[in-house]
Amino acid sequence: MATGAGLITAFVLAMLWGAIRGAPRKASFRVWIVGWGLVFTMTVLGVLLASALWTGERIIARGDSVVRVQAHASRYKWDFVQPAPGGWPVTTRNVLYVPAGQPFEVEIRSSDVIHSFWVPRLGGKMDAIPGHVNLHRLQADRPGEYAGQSAEFSGPGYRKMRFTLIAYDPANPPSALIDAPAEKALP
Amino acid sequence: MTDIPPNKAQRALHLHRELDRVWADDPGLRGFFTSVNHGTIGLRFMATAFVFFAIGGVLAMLIRAQLATRKGAFLDSELYNQVFTMHGSIMMFLFAIPLLEGLALWLLPKILGARDMAFPRLSALGYFCYLFGGTTIVLSLVFGVAPDGGWFMYVPLSDKVHTPGVNADVWLLGVTFVEISAMAAAVEITVTILRCRAAHMPLTRMPLMAWYLLGTAAMMLIGFPPLILGSILLELQRAFDWPFFDVSRGGDPLLWQHLFWLFGHPEVYIIFLPAAGALSTIIPVLSRTTILGYGAIVAAILGLVFLSFGLWVHHMFTVGIPHMALAFFSAASALVAVPTAVQIFAWIGTMYGGQVQFRLPMLYIMGFFGTFVLGGLTGVMLAMVPFNWQAHDTAFVTAHLHYVLVGGFVFPMLAAVTWWMPMISGRWRISGLGETAFWLIFIGFHGTFLIMHLTGLLGMPRRVDAYPGNPEWEIPNLISSVFGMVQAMGFALFAFDMVMQWLFGRRSWRNPWHAPTLDWAMPLPAPSYNFASLPTPLHGDANAVLPLAKGQGLLPGAPRGHRETLVVDAASGRPDHVAVLARSTALPVWTAVAIGSFFGLMLAGLYWLAPLGIVATLVMVWRWGAIMGVERDLPPIDVAPGLNLPPHFHKRQTLAYTGCIAFLVADGTVFASLLFAVGFLSVIAPEWPAPGAGYRAVPMLFATAAALLSSAFVVYAARRAEGCRGAPDAAIWTRAGLCASVLALICMCGLAAGLDDPRRHSRDALRAALLGYAAVHGIVATMLALRADRDARTNRLGAERRGAIPAWRLFHQFWLTVTATGVGIVLAQEVL
Amino acid sequence: MAWMVRALAGPVLWATLFSGVYALHGLGCARGWQQQPVLWGDLHHMALWALWGAGLAGHVMLVRTMPCDQGIRRWLIVAGAWIGLVSSAFTLFPVTILSTCL
Missing domain, CATH: 2.60.40.420 (Cupredoxins -  blue copper proteins)
Incomplete structure (x- = not known):
């Protein structure tokens, strides 16, 4: 998870680097807001949350231990x-x-x-x-x-x-x- | 419909002199105590916040010095506990919140095209409450009695048994005193954005900053009340032994955690939103383009405002709440990253679509990106229950919260300060200093906190004062401490740069950044009245400097010698009336002194004298109403050729009325929090059900019914009084309403006398609190009834003039509703 | 102001549903509902599913009601409705599977 967080940070910063260099271009609402802002984020978060809940469900105390x-x-x-x-x-x-x-x-x-x-x-x-x-x-x-x-x-x-x-x-x-x-x- | 013809051009200098005579502060020291001008108060808020930031920063340096070696022989445990508690409390309550309030107060009227905030005296009152409360909190450190239980003051550690001294009272009373300024600012910001915009500026075309601040203010109205209620309940327990949090008498320490974090998490977004507003304002201008996805950003703000209220339990993942409930909050905490990500990608997309100029504010914005993104991602990690159980309350959390708060608040705010500094000082900065300060802060920050993640993962808990048995933590701590000093130097250099710019910078020309927003449509530095004439769609952006200065906009000059600004319809921005605002007065500072006397007497433990403070406050508040009416009809005011608008004395939907509604939203949230406490304790706390009620039911029911009936009659009387406001009958109805109001209060006193001892069980304490809440509102409603009655008798009512009656009606209906709800709760408890 | 009310309806419904489900969850655990079998599960899960389902139905209705406004106002109404639906679905989906009171 820490690696993932590091990778995403690096990726976003690289994206920022690309954005601040070069001449003005057409920025597309679909790419930036819908693609990256919604679809990318929701996917990462959904996967992460599902696995965390799965782990959490396994490690909670059930009062049945020896x-x-x-x-x-x-x-x-x-x-x-x-x-x-x-x-x-x-x-x-x-x-x-x-x-x-x-x-x-x-x-x-x-x-x-x-x-x-x-x-x-x-x-x-x-x-x-x-x-x-x-x-x-x-x-x-x-x-x-x-x-x-x-x-x-x-x-x-x-x-x-x-x-x-x-x-x-x-x-x-x-x-x-x-x-x-x-x-x-x-x- | 939106075309308003321009006024005749006049000589700008003449207009300036006329306006400045009316709007300028009193000279000298007197001006310090009497100013109500948003420009003065806003700057003062920001300057005071930076002073507290410096104090908090020195405390941070003490912490870093203590932790640099494992022996930590620098401070003893008691002092260290005070130092870290004060560091957190100061940065949150005395720096972050007041800084954003100051920015909002100073900036909003300028960016919206108004001459002042909606309630100038309230700005000043808020400032003095902040100054007095903050000073008290900081002085407690000098006297060695500072709060020492951690900035979130968990009970039982902060109760009378475990903190017998005055330390916790300083926090509870001091912070609550300071929060008066937050509530005042929240009401004011809401009303100003909704009602004081430029003519025909619809909500949907406001500058994004206004949307962000509207979101912030709405969150403050809902977010602060749980903390205020929690502080009141805890102080009641400490002072009078009402056992809200005492587990042996039906209380529960978890109630405090819920109330605190119900405030505490939204607070993070309250801090973040204005900073994001500054980013959304600055990024497009310095990229020479417009923002990408205005609508998406507004929707993201909407999402953030709501979602951030569904996260609070993620601070309580380890208190033993069932996994499913944790999962709700875990999911919400993950989901809140989506609107944040939408904004981040909108900003990156904006830069991608434009040509970025690396001016100084842009450097701080890069600092924001480099810091906040990582802070957000560690936040998502912490939102996951299994990881949270591992990292909770370790240095990892300390690192995360500094990444979020410094990344998401301090860097954007520094960008904002450098951005608006030419307008504040009228001067351009001295090159070189600012860049050096930035790099020192940036490198110092990351050097301090990046490695702190590792320290936390190595198992170092937060808030330990030494770690003799853990040599492996020493190197990372030492690195943090060294870079902490670098960061401190950076901040010092930043302050030095600001002073240099103020004193020695060359004069800035108008609109140095070529920004489009209205705040730059004025000469620099900003004049006391902002605009010589107010903007219209014709003069709707920063290019309108000259026409506005020459009086071609609305309401030019101050020919009547009043402080006038335009009030519009909330949604469409259609001009509605002209508000006549208060001039310089010492009333706010005296009111703050009166309120402070109450808090001071409580702090000193002189509980039986404290009501004197309340009486003093009521006397001061009474005097606020004195200038809020007129004894005769006033002629309509020429706003533009063919556009005459009435002054606000002739309208029902005044700024004050909208302000009452905003206030009641917050007030209702206090009540809702109290109902939450009733529900939470009766379901979750051990030692329930409570012992049987000891009072005699029949007389209590009789008194309750009498209170409700007479209160209901007041609603009727007030309606009648407003209906016949022009006629002599009005005075009869206001007097009848006043008498019934007093009767209802007397019945409530009877109820109070019959209640069970609140110290017996939390149920009885909660009933007493419900009754106390109702009684406080009864007193205020009765004051308003008295005001309305005076208005009726002093000729302040007329065909169009309603005096205090609309506010009275509104407030009294609120009182009746909460009283009836409280009675319903108690009856339900007795029956079920 | 009608459009603002429409735009806020979705998030407000989420807030109400979220508090409602959380309160019902706490109440159920305090009353021991998870030990009372009902239909093909326990009373606690059934109650939570019913409330969640009703809330989601409300959200779907909001999303399906076409806004009669235009421009940014229309966009905000649509966005508000979707924000509400997605929030309710995402934050409360744990009621489907997780054990309730452990």
Whole structure:
């Protein structure tokens, strides 16, 4: 998409270059307004929009994933609740554990102002809004550590509102999850 | 039918002296406070806007200095938050909007062939509201209490819990105070374009600039009210704890986002349209041809005006709105690129069909193309939901919006300033300086912001004050900062160039660009009265300088010693009557002081004294009406041989009446936004349904019915009063209407006393807001009733003279309608 | 001014339809209409289709009504009608396929 935008910009500027050079010519309404202004633009936009809607429809959260975690944002920290391999919930601060290689869904909540859950390398962001629960679907293909951060300005400590997402190999869960004490089950 | 015979030629110098005596500002400092002339006010608006631009620019430099290194030890977090919030707020509210208002005020009468704007005193009032409000906002930075929640002030961050200080109040009250000037300008621009054109200039042959500004003004009338309402509601929550946005009591922070962006996105096009108007004006002249596709451009403006109201949710793609709803707005955001593309290709086609001359304004136009096209395309990218989720609130968005706003507004505006500077100063520029400034700005801009796209894609969020853990962002940020300084030098050089031209440029000859539009049909610099006589189809373009200066057009000179201009029928441009405009007066500045006293008392938290400010404002407003009538019939005015027109005192469809309609469109939009808030909260917000109503239903119903009935009687009384305006009975009916109006207000006070505590739940707060809205309009309608009654008793009514009665009727009908609608809403809530 | 009203009719209808569909969408999600099967779909989609279809029919009528004016005025009336139709078709076509409340 970025390449396309660059190409169109270059193309329009080249067209401009052609237009400002040379003697006066007959400028045709059909070519410039109808051809370029309407037909060309509508075609590009139609194709782009259709593909974006298609992608969007595939990546939205449907509430049917196996793994469901909770992200609770408050100034300036993230509290996560995630299932341990045994099924009981484990609470952590600023670290989120998810199994790699499968989609997971995050329930995002806020207890004070608006924040936004974002792990840039995994995908888009979703806001945490007081009074609302937002569902966001992501997937980490490979085990590893992914940096996450809040992406909605929340006051003086905003930039410190970072967290780490650790995607683990489902066959080999991290000790932090295994050794955690059993708590009451996830709602 | 359109042939109007020319007047007899007179000596131009004699006419000039006669007109200048009537139209010139008072001398010295007094003139600063009393001028109502559109030329003075327009230039003052633009100059003030550039001062705020410089302040905003310095803040931008502070931001760039802070981000140049990852430690960012330059400013602390609190100060940095104030700095970026103020940068955005100043550039939007104190630079962009006022600059376009100033250009419109200064240019419109000239390009349309009129002597002044429709409401000169309103221009001045708008200016002082802007000056006082803007100064307050900027001074808050000096005292360290500037707004610090980001320029879109999201709640809950900006509510009393999370911003206990006065910072958010400065923004809400200051910006609302400044918006008075935007609303004033919008009403004025609309009425001027519709009613103050040259004789027999139909809408369909207006200069394109007028179409663009008509679109802008229409968008301002509809676009600003949601923000004004949102600011009022948020201030009510901050000051009195009415929970419109408090989620625990039936409010919702998303309501703020909707109201803000309902304004915020159209705002982008409000800024873009006048700039595009300047492009459509300059490009054909500097290509030595006419514009390609006039009709297509007008249609594109029409499309833009509407479509831009269907995009606002694309600023809210990540708040958790269902995908289908996002898709509507995504599609609309893509579609809005079509009218924009039509214009771009029309401009390129125009240049293709002509011979482009590379004068200085053309350089800035090339700067526009090189910047705006890319900004538009990244905009289309951001309109796509999946990409938006990735790039939202990162430096990519910062880069995009600067490409759009600087490309789509600043470059064309700089072109416009260099274009009209000979008319402003009467002087020609000093060559070399302008070109250097352009290249510094252009290179500086792209150096700063092109790489910022990459910074954003690397994951840097906007509004962070340091990034110690991300060394990979440091190089691109440093590059941005260095080029930012280059850009700043360019702007400084531009300002220097303007001053040099003003002081030392050689005298410019008439119409230096050989432009066809009427604005160049006058001597340079433009005189205080614009045209010694007004243009007709015979003298319809820039070649008519001499005949117009010699008084061969309409309404030559100022033989009656009044400021007179021609008013035409809105669609056809047929001459209708002569408007007698206000002369220099200090009333606008005192009114702005009165309004400012209200805002100041609110800001200081002296809520129980604030009504004093309202009373002071009402007293001032009352005095505006004093010069709006005459006690005797006036003779018709000779406009041209065989064409006598009445002065506006004898007409019903006056400028003021058209202005009332335009104002009520905006006012109705405030009400519609309030209804949106009711609907949104009751459907979307958690913590609904609300607790049961605590008031006693029967007395409330009784008071409501009494208010509505007496209000309905006022409508009847006003109609009767207008019907017998020449007879003594009129005074009886105006008095009866006035009494009924007061009765309706008293009933509303009773209703207010019986309401549930607005702090309990957002439903009760919304009811109180509906009642407050009705009460405010009741007070204004009652003021108009009082004015009409005074008119009836002071001989200001006659067979043709209607005084304030038409405006009273119009406003009262509006009051009755909104009250009845509000009652209907509450009843529906109770029954359903 | 009649021609201005005619020229504005298409875009105004778009604005009305756009707000109407958006409001209906929000209302439907709040009331859980997407879970009530009706005919060959769910109540939510049906309601949205009905409203969209009615609006498009209105647009087609506007486009088919021949303007009796001439020159630029006629052109603006025709353009306004088409702007309305294309806008309504393009911006609201997501109602056809996408899932409603996810």
